[in-house]
Amino acid sequence: MITPEQHEKLLGWFAGRLPDDLFEELVEVTADREEITVIGRIPEPRLAGGAPEAEREAAAHSRIQEFRERSRDARIAVAREAEHQYRRKVSWGVECGGERALFTHVAAPVMTRLRQPERQVLDTLIAAGVARSRSEALAWCVRLVQRHTDDWLAELRESLAHVQRVRAQGPDAEGVSDPSTDGTEDG
Template identity: 80%
Template sequence: MITTEQNEKLRGWFAGRLPDDLFESLAEVTVDREEITVVGRIPEPKLAEGASDAEKAAALKARVQEFRERTREERVAVAREAEHRFRRKVSWGVECGTERALFTHVAAPVMTRLRQPEREVLDTLVEAGVARSRSDALAWCVRLVQRNTDDWLADLRTSLEHVRRVRSQGPDTAPEETADDEE
C-alpha cells in the first residue's frame, strides 16, 4: 500500500504537470500497485433556467464525452510520462456536476482461495442473476463492502500509515552475532 506522503507527492506531480486549463481543479489522485487514477473537475454546461432533469443529465454526459475526446492527446502525453516515471498505468476520469465518469481503468485479476460456504455465497449471487460469474459476484461483494464501510476503511488506512511512520522511526536492526564473531 502506498503511504500518504507518496500519494501527496504523486498528487503534487500531477498538479504541476497537468496543463493549467485541463481541469477546473484536480479532484482526486488515487494509486495502488497497478494503477494511478487521476480525476479532475470540469465545468458544467450552461443550460437555460428550468431545464428538465433529462436535459441536465444529457448535457452532463455530452460535456464529459466532449472533454474526453478533446483532451485525449494531452492526457496520453502526461500518462506516458507518468507511466515511465512511476511504473504504473494511468487512468483518467472527470467530475462534472453530479456526473462522475472514469474513461479507462485497469481491471486487475486477483486470485483467491475460498472455502465451500464462501463459494456458495458467490454461486447464490450468480444463480439469482446479480452477477454473471463468480468473478463478477466477488467484485460485487467488494463494492458492497466498500460502499458500506468507507469510514472503517479510512480509519484502517490511517492506522496503517501510523504503523509505517512508527516503523520508519525505529532503530536499524543489526545482524545477529554468530559463533565465529565471538572469537
Template identity: 80%
Template sequence: MITTEQREKVRGWFAGRLPDELFEELVEITVDREEITVIGRIPGPRLASDASDAEREAAVQGRIQEFRERTRESRVAVAREAEHRFRRKVSWGVECEAERALFTHVAVPTMTRLRQPERQVLDTLIAGGVARSRSDALAWCVRLVQRHTDDWLSELSTSLEHVQRVRAQGPDLAGDGSPAEGDTMG
C-alpha cells in the first residue's frame, strides 16, 4: 500500500519537474507498486460555436494525438528520471474538454486461484462475447466492481492509510521483532 506521504512526494516532484508549458493543469497522479500515471489538462481545440458533436469529438481526438506526438520527447525524458528515482514505470494521459485519454500504460499480470463456480462466471462472460479469455473476463469483473463500488473502495483506502499512520507511531521494535530495549510487555 502506498502512503499519502509517498503520493505527495511523487506529486510534488512531478509538479516541480514538469515543464510549465506541458499541461494547463496537473489533474491527477496515481501511484501503485508498479506504475505512476500522470494526467494533465490540455487546452481544447478552437471551434465555431455551432460545431456539431461529431466535429467537436474529432477535433478533441486530433488535439490529443497532436499533444502526444509533440510532447513525446520531453515526456520520455521526465519519465526516465522518475523511473530511476521512484523505481516505477511512468504512464501518461490527458484530459481535453470532457475526454480523458491514457497513452501507453502498464498491464501487470496477476495470478489467482479460482474454484469451479468462479471459473464458470468467467467462462460465461467468454461464451457471451463479453470477454475473449479468462484473463480478459477477470479484468472486466474488476472494472465492474470498481465502477459500482468506487466510494466504498475510496473509504477502504483511506482507512488503510490511517492504519499505516497508527502503526508508524507504535513502539519501536528491535530488529528481531521483540520490544526495543527498556520496553516491557508487563
C-alpha cells in the first residue's frame, strides 16, 4: 500500500510523462508493492446512430486492440522509466465505450496459512469444478469479495458508525468523569 502523498506523486509523474496524444484522459493509476497499473480513456469508434449493441461492443474491442498495437512503443518507453524509478512493473489498460481492458499485468503469488475449515471451503470449490486447485479457488474467493466490496464496505461502515454512537453514550462520553483518574498528571 502506498501513502496518499506517494499516490499523488505517482499520478503526477504519469500525467507529466505520458505523451499528450496517448489517452483522452488518464483515468486511474494504482500501485501496490509489485505493480503500477495505468488506465486511460481512448476515443470511442464513430458509429451510425442506433448501432446495435453487438456492433458497439465489437467496435470498442477492435479500437482497444488497435490502440494496444499502435501505442506499444510509447508505453514501453514510459514503463521502462517508471520501472527504473519506482522499482515496480508497469501494467496498462484502457476504457473505451464502457469497456475496460487490461493488457499484461502481474499475477503475484501470495502465501497464506489457512485452518482446516478454510481449506475445506477451497476443497469444496475444487470438488464442485469451480476451480482446479486451492490457489485458483482462493483467487476465485478474492474476486467474489472484490465484486461485493462496495456493498460489504458500506455495511461495515454503517456498523462502525453504530459502534461509535454506542461508545459515545458510554462511561467515557463527554461530561462523565473517569473514576480511575484523580485529575492530576503523572510527572
